[in-house]
Amino acid sequence: MNTDLETDMKKEKATNNEPTLNGSEQVTGADALLRSLIEEGVDTIFGYPGGAIMPVYDKLLDYEDKLKHILTRHEQGAAHAAQAYAMVSGKPGICFATSGPGATNLITGIANAYLDSIPMVFITAQVVSTLIGTDAFQETDILGVSMPVTKWNCQVKKAQDIPDIIAKAFYIATTGRPGPVLIDITKDAQNEKLSFKYKKCTYLRSYNPHIPLHTKAIESAAIMINHAERPLILAGHGVLISGAEKELREFAEKTGIPVAVTLLGISSFPSGHRLYAGFLGMHGNYGPNLLTNEADLIIAIGMRFDDRVTGNLKKYARQARIIHIEIDEAEINKNVQVDLEIHNDAKEVLSHLIPLVGKKTYESWVREFRICDKTEFDKVIKSETKPDSGDIKMGEVINLVSELTGGDAVIVTDVGQNQMAAARYFRFTNPNSLVTSGGMGTMGFGLPASIGAKIGNPGRQVVAFIGDGGFQMTIQELGTILHYRIPVKIIILNNGYLGMVRQWQDMFFKKRYASTELVNPDFVTIAAGYKIPGIKVLERAELKKSLIELLKSDGPYLLDIKIDKEGNVLPMIEPGASVSEVTLNYKS
Amino acid sequence: MKQEFTISLFSEDHIGILNQITIILTRRQINIESITASESAVKGVQLLTLVVKTTPDMVRKVAKQMEKLVDVLKVFVHSSDEIIYQEIALYKVTTKGLMSGNVIDHVVRTHHARILEVSPEYMIIEKTGHKSEIAELLDQLEPYGVLQFVRSGRVAITKQVKELNSYLKEMDEANRFKPEEIESYNKN
Ligand SMILES: Cc1ncc(C[n+]2csc(CCOP(=O)(O)OP(=O)(O)O)c2C)c(N)n1
Ligand SMILES: [Mg+2]
Numbered sequence: 001m002n003t004d005l006e007t008d009m010k011k012e013k014a015t016n017n018e019p020t021l022n023g024s025e026q027v028t029g030a031d032a033l034l035r036s037l038i039e040e041g042v043d044t045i046f047g048y049p050g051g052a053i054m055p056v057y058d059k060l061l062d063y064e065d066k067l068k069h070i071l072t073r074h075e076q077g078a079a080h081a082a083q084a085y086a087m088v089s090g091k092p093g094i095c096f097a098t099s100g101p102g103a104t105n106l107i108t109g110i111a112n113a114y115l116d117s118i119p120m121v122f123i124t125a126q127v128v129s130t131l132i133g134t135d136a137f138q139e140t141d142i143l144g145v146s147m148p149v150t151k152w153n154c155q156v157k158k159a160q161d162i163p164d165i166i167a168k169a170f171y172i173a174t175t176g177r178p179g180p181v182l183i184d185i186t187k188d189a190q191n192e193k194l195s196f197k198y199k200k201c202t203y204l205r206s207y208n209p210h211i212p213l214h215t216k217a218i219e220s221a222a223i224m225i226n227h228a229e230r231p232l233i234l235a236g237h238g239v240l241i242s243g244a245e246k247e248l249r250e251f252a253e254k255t256g257i258p259v260a261v262t263l264l265g266i267s268s269f270p271s272g273h274r275l276y277a278g279f280l281g282m283h284g285n286y287g288p289n290l291l292t293n294e295a296d297l298i299i300a301i302g303m304r305f306d307d308r309v310t311g312n313l314k315k316y317a318r319q320a321r322i323i324h325i326e327i328d329e330a331e332i333n334k335n336v337q338v339d340l341e342i343h344n345d346a347k348e349v350l351s352h353l354i355p356l357v358g359k360k361t362y363e364s365w366v367r368e369f370r371i372c373d374k375t376e377f378d379k380v381i382k383s384e385t386k387p388d389s390g391d392i393k394m395g396e397v398i399n400l401v402s403e404l405t406g407g408d409a410v411i412v413t414d415v416g417q418n419q420m421a422a423a424r425y426f427r428f429t430n431p432n433s434l435v436t437s438g439g440m441g442t443m444g445f446g447l448p449a450s451i452g453a454k455i456g457n458p459g460r461q462v463v464a465f466i467g468d469g470g471f472q473m474t475i476q477e478l479g480t481i482l483h484y485r486i487p488v489k490i491i492i493l494n495n496g497y498l499g500m501v502r503q504w505q506d507m508f509f510k511k512r513y514a515s516t517e518l519v520n521p522d523f524v525t526i527a528a529g530y531k532i533p534g535i536k537v538l539e540r541a542e543l544k545k546s547l548i549e550l551l552k553s554d555g556p557y558l559l560d561i562k563i564d565k566e567g568n569v570l571p572m573i574e575p576g577a578s579v580s581e582v583t584l585n586y587k588s
Numbered sequence: 589m590k591q592e593f594t595i596s597l598f599s600e601d602h603i604g605i606l607n608q609i610t611i612i613l614t615r616r617q618i619n620i621e622s623i624t625a626s627e628s629a630v631k632g633v634q635l636l637t638l639v640v641k642t643t644p645d646m647v648r649k650v651a652k653q654m655e656k657l658v659d660v661l662k663v664f665v666h667s668s669d670e671i672i673y674q675e676i677a678l679y680k681v682t683t684k685g686l687m688s689g690n691v692i693d694h695v696v697r698t699h700h701a702r703i704l705e706v707s708p709e710y711m712i713i714e715k716t717g718h719k720s721e722i723a724e725l726l727d728q729l730e731p732y733g734v735l736q737f738v739r740s741g742r743v744a745i746t747k748q749v750k751e752l753n754s755y756l757k758e759m760d761e762a763n764r765f766k767p768e769e770i771e772s773y774n775k776n
Contacts, residue, residue: 143604144604144607147604147607147608147611148611148615151658152658152659153604154602155603172658204658205600205661205756206599206600206658206659206660206661207658207659328656329652329655329656330649330652330653330655330656332652333648333649334649334652
């Protein structure tokens with residue numbers, strides 16, 4: 001907390017060198033970095049200070065009116081929070097860390113953003129340039145370490161290079177298939193003076209995010225679509241990234257083709273829509289998995305045929321012709337051989353495709369999905385969401401939250417059974433409403449991500465479903481919630497196990513529960529230590545009441561809900577099985 | 589079926605490019621048979637020539653992953669008959685061994701090699717050609733005492749008519765496509 005005196009002094013300081021942001025006055029590299037970020041429209045930074053980045057943090061005080069810095073309690077937390085901020089706001093996520101351990105603590109967060117194509121700019125500090133390569137104190141080769149998990153990275157050793165490199169970083173992170181970029185700035189470059197001038201980057205010779213539209217391919221796609229009898233759309237994260245939800249809906253409604261979504265494609269199509277086929281993949285819905293192998297045409301939009309979606313590749317959609325609309329050419333024909341590739345942005349392609357496709361309906365084909373839905377409901381969903389007795393089920397909690405919020409909330413998940421239950425049972429109505437770790441499956445993502453999601457979209461209710469295991473991987477971020485009074489709603493789905501791993505031990509390792517049972521602390525007491533109110537929910541009778549309490553509270557709130565200890569997430573495509581071999585029943 | 593491919597990769601002169609390329613190959617368990625780095629005919633553009641043994645499907649996949657790298661301009665994959673290529677080798681052989689019986693002239697002539705330096709202790713022989721020819725000469729010299737042997741990576745020139753420059757121009761045009769789009773992205 002600042003005293004009034006301090007604030008006054010700061011104000012004075014700020015007015016004294018009131019920055020003409022784009023003048024050509026002499027400023028330090030640290031100044032230049034912050035001004036560059038402001039030029040790029042940044043207003044929020046997540047980070048953690050340390051020796052090498054101190055010149056930058058010092059200057060942050062001069063820009064407090066324009067740049068808000070959120071001090072997390074661990075750099076991994078900063079990275080996940082910044083990612084979630086990007087996912088809900090559509091703006092790139094920005095993250096600061098110091099050299100050495102600060103930078104290496106980011107790696108899980110960077111890798112997570114890389115696999116899920118999130119636009120992010122990571123700024124790490126580096127030891128002074130003369131010490132690089134000497135194993136100096138807190139020197140790590142962060143360029144080398146982060147190279148496999150960044151879209152691009154670069155080291156800056158001269159202050160005068162900072163504006164252009166930052167401009168380039170933003171251009172690369174946010175265009176094409178987005179991804180994290182890391183800029184490593186030496187301490188001497190932060191202190192050195194330069195004359196600041198900023199010009200946004202709009203062009204790089206070696207990098208071309210604007211692909212000319214292949215109209216012939218789009219015409220061919222239209223012909224294939226118009227002649228299909230059992231077509232199926234697979235919508236991925238690319239639909240949300242390119243902002244093509246409206247086009248997807250129009251395309252589906254005009255052609256009458258059912259839409260299945262990947263984990264990260266969830267919320268790109270309303271889950272209550274009559275053409276919604278459900279969620280794909282290992283723990284996805286029964287219908288879209290099973291019927292993938294019945295379709296005669298698959299239209300894959302902004303998705304990458306991840307192994308969790310395809311199951312056994314040798315038995316994946318062999319009968320179907322496949323159209324792949326994808327901005328990243330390296331994803332086309334990588335896992336699945338396709339019949340027609342359209343290498344471009346989803347929105348661009350869909351808007352050109354819509355006028356060329358005929359109006360149609362597929363009554364009996366869509367009915368097959370509804371029949372599968374019914375089967376799944378009877379065999380799985382009913383007992384999972386509306387059990388009459390026994391312990392509380394995860395699906396039951398999520399279903400209630402879905403009802404109580406009317407499907408309008410940003411849902412954040414951790415990883416494991418809690419994640420799959422949230423993805424399966426929340427009925428999403430608005431786009432960009434699921435913040436989850438897809439490609440990496442990073443436990444510990446949920447709590448820090450909920451912070452970033454709330455800051456990125458303060459107007460929306462943010463509810464995080466987190467397992468008792470994953471919660472303890474980044475539990476320190478309760479400190480960040482306390483510090484900034486971030487009104488996130490935390491729901492711990494507490495089954496006393498590393499549930500998803502226990503499920504696999506149950507199903508594939510003869511129920512030998514090796515190191516998956518947890519001895520847990522009292523989470524409500526811990527939350528109380530952080531001045532976060534909470535309730536422990538043990539009985540079904542208290543559940544709804546507690547959830548209402550949580551949702552209507554003004555500040556942060558935590559529920560520790562005791563869940564059926566040995567519940568399994570079903571259906572499941574077992575490892576090595578085909579999508580059409582999806583299991584509905586499992587009796588241990 | 590695995591076969592030999594020559595990858596010609598043109599890139600900006602960005603530190604770490606080679607590292608990024610080897611990461612892609614390492615992840616796919618592909619060994620680099622040889623590698624050469626040099627400047628290309630276009631100023632400021634670097635050329636890496638890699639020789640790898642893998643399947644046609646895999647080389648296509650890794651080439652696309654390489655081309656996706658921000659600083660890579662263009663990647664060409666060629667089978668050996670689509671390119672003109674050479675490797676160069678140097679052999680250091682004991683003078684005593686070679687002088688005995690006047691083999692030296694014969695060996696050098698039949699292999700289209702040449703002598704670079706002669707000293708009382710050793711001779712340096714140079715040979716340009718394909719890997720197998722270079723190996724053949726090595727076999728021939730072995731009995732006379734080879735002290736050192738080194739072979740370079742491959743240098744290759746493509747037979748195709750379209751040159752990098754015209755690709756660069758095309759990319760330029762496509763790239764200048766819609767700057768206002770970026771503007772609007774950055775705004776919202
Ligand atoms: C960082 C990390 N370590 C390990 C794993 C492997 N893993 C996946 S799910 C899971 C269990 C998660 O347990 P919990 O957080 O309690 O969630 P639950 O499955 O019980 O809902 C584990 C250990 C992982 N995904 N991430
Ligand atoms: Mg658990």
